Amino acid sequence: MEVGQLQRSFLEYIAALFREGFLDGQFSQLQLLQDESNPDFVVEVVSLFFEDSERLLNDLTKALDQQNVDFIKIDAHVHQLKGSSSSIGAQRVKNACITFRNCCDERNIEACLRCLQEVKQEYLLAKTKLEALFRLEQQIVAAGGAIPILDEFS
Amino acid sequence: MGDSEIEICRNIGDQKKQRQDLHVLAVDDSRLDRKLLERLLTVSSYQVTFVDSGDKALEYLGLIDNIDEENQYQTSSSSPKSSLHDKLQVSKINLIMTDYSMPGISGFDLLKKVKDSFWRDIPVVIMSSENLPSRINMCLEGGAEDFLLKPVKLSDLRKLHSHLLNSHCQKQDKDSIKYKENTTLLETRPLPVLSMN
Numbered sequence: 461m462e463v464g465q466l467q468r469s470f471l472e473y474i475a476a477l478f479r480e481g482f483l484d485g486q487f488s489q490l491q492l493l494q495d496e497s498n499p500d501f502v503v504e505v506v507s508l509f510f511e512d513s514e515r516l517l518n519d520l521t522k523a524l525d526q527q528n529v530d531f532i533k534i535d536a537h538v539h540q541l542k543g544s545s546s547s548i549g550a551q552r553v554k555n556a557c558i559t560f561r562n563c564c565d566e567r568n569i570e571a572c573l574r575c576l577q578e579v580k581q582e583y584l585l586a587k588t589k590l591e592a593l594f595r596l597e598q599q600i601v602a603a604g605g606a607i608p609i610l611d612e613f614s
Numbered sequence: 615m616g617d618s619e620i621e622i623c624r625n626i627g628d629q630k631k632q633r634q635d636l637h638v639l640a641v642d643d644s645r646l647d648r649k650l651l652e653r654l655l656t657v658s659s660y661q662v663t664f665v666d667s668g669d670k671a672l673e674y675l676g677l678i679d680n681i682d683e684e685n686q687y688q689t690s691s692s693s694p695k696s697s698l699h700d701k702l703q704v705s706k707i708n709l710i711m712t713d714y715s716m717p718g719i720s721g722f723d724l725l726k727k728v729k730d731s732f733w734r735d736i737p738v739v740i741m742s743s744e745n746l747p748s749r750i751n752m753c754l755e756g757g758a759e760d761f762l763l764k765p766v767k768l769s770d771l772r773k774l775h776s777h778l779l780n781s782h783c784q785k786q787d788k789d790s791i792k793y794k795e796n797t798t799l800l801e802t803r804p805l806p807v808l809s810m811n
Contacts, residue, residue, distance in 0.1 A: 486765050493653045493768075501653060508646040539715070543743045544646050547765045 463605035470596045474610050482589055487549030491609055505548055506590055512544045513553075513583050520576055524569065534572065535564040541579070545586075556582045637661045641671045641712035641724065642741070651711070651766060658771045663707075668719035671712065677731055707736055709778070713764075714742035714749065722753060729757040737778060741766055 461469075477483045494501040516537050523534050542557035560575035597607050638660045642648050648664050655662045665671050672678045710728060712721040719727075721740045728738055737759035742749065750761045760777065762770050 489765070489767050490650075493650075493657060498653065505646060505649055508649060512644075512646055539743075540644070543644060543764065546743060547644075547646055547650055549765075 461599070461603070463600065463603045466596065466600045466603055467605055467608050470593070470600060471608055471610055473596060474593060477589055477593070478610070481551050482586060484549045484551040486546065488610070490548060503594055506594075509544050509548045509550065510587060513541060513587075516541045516544075517576075517580055517583065520579075524573055524576060529569055529572075531564050531567050531572075535561060538564065538579075550583075550586045550590075552582045553579065553586050636708045637663065637706050638709045638711055639671060639674060639707045640664050641666075641668060641710070641716070641721065643667060643713065643716045647713065647764065654766060654768060654771055655711075657768065658775070660709075668712070668716055668721065668724040671710070671724055672719075672727060675707070675728070675731070675733055677727060677733075707733070710736055710738045711762075712738065712740055714740050714744075714753070722756060725753065725756050725758055739774065 474483075478487075490502045490505055520534060520537050520541075523530060523537065538557050538560045542554055542561070545551075545553035545557060556575070556579040560572065560579055563571040563575045600607055638655055640648065640651050640655065640662050642651060642664075643666050645666075648666070652662055652664065663674070665674055669678065710724075710733075712724050714721040721742075725738045725740060728734065728736065734757075738757065739760045739762060740753045740758045741762045741764050743764040745763055753761050760774055762774070
């Protein structure tokens with residue numbers, strides 16, 4: 461596929477991610493921080509998000525499986541996950557975390573388990589879409605093109 | 615400080631050059647947020663030193679002695695005054711930026727300890743992902759220079775820098791104080807831009 465086509469596919473894909481609420485303005489902020497001296501900045505930061513999330517989701521699963529559920533610990537984990545998702549602009553993951561924290565406040569185990577499921581689903585969706593986005597970027601670069609920046613205000 | 619240096623204070627175009635003299639101590643337990651902050655500060659031309667906890671920040675500032683490891687900031691001199699002075703030479707911090715919620719001591723605790731110490735004139739900025747008015751007020755009343763909501767953006771740093779510069783200039787105008795070395799935002803030695811022909 462020629463570069464122009466790849467770039468258009470990329471712009472359409474990322475525009476959809478913003479439109480559907482997967483990504484918010486913070487993701488654009490990350491893109492602004494990427495340049496020739498730091499060409500992999502966004503991928504690196506998002507990789508940290510994947511690592512953080514997988515560890516926290518594991519910890520949350522274990523914590524909710526205990527005899528005596530420690531809601532304070534669970535809230536702390538969800539707070540961290542909310543922070544990471546917010547830092548990269550993963551809006552739907554962040555919102556799922558906000559709902560989760562409300563369930564923690566109510567100390568309702570059933571509701572928390574449902575929230576955890578919701579967060580896991582949103583995380584997997586975000587991960588799939590971001591990985592697809594990065595693959596498109598790689599194709600553009602491999603074809604000798606530059607990665608276009610979406611003007612989200614246009 | 616002469617009139618020409620006050621002029622430079624007000625010259626917004628020189629802000630970038632002035633930032634290159636600024637050394638920030640950044641405190642955050644999240645690896646992701648450290649990476650993000652590092653990039654933001656570097657792009658804004660600050661020099662940054664990172665620590666991942668409030669305790670490590672205190673250690674860096676010489677406010678705790680690390681008895682377990684060899685403390686690189688300790689000197690062989692037994693005089694406390696000269697030991698602090700040597701610590702100053704090593705650290706030379708102009709600004710502290712800290713996350714609020716961290717395991718161990720919180721950003722607020724760190725703020726209080728800094729304000730109770732020799733470093734009390736160093737501006738401390740607190741960052742938090744939670745928009746809680748009570749928390750914000752507590753930090754500002756506790757002496758925080760500013761409170762930034764996470765995720766921190768480039769525009770936040772630009773505003774912060776203007777704010778720091780302005781409050782420094784106001785202080786200059788109000789009382790012609792002799793500034794202690796290393797507690798000023800701008801070096802008292804002539805800035806590079808002064809030597810332009």
